Amino acid sequence: MGMEYRKIHSCPNDCILYRNECEDLRRCPRCGLSHYKVKVGENDEIDEFTKEGPPAKVVWYLPIIPRLKRLFANIRKCDGLLRHPADSLQ
Secondary structure (H helix, E strand, O other), rough: OOOOOOEEEEOOOOEEEOHHHHOOOOOOOOOOOOOOOOOOOOOOOOOOOOOOOEEEEEEOOOHHHHHHHHHHOOOOOOOOOOOHHHHHHO
């Protein structure tokens, strides 16, 4: 539909959003969980300080202003028929 959205990384416990000044953090300052998913294999060591792999949680932000502009951009037909309550005399 052409509507814009933004993906913002988030803490798995919903403590903070990793944006603006927190964008480069690798651990949550409140709970201490890793920003990125950690794979634990049989012989692999856990290294939570690396900046590799996908984020642990992603929030999709849908800005409201473009949606409101699109909603009210359509012009109603003025053909004398009552199609919407705003078309009535009262």
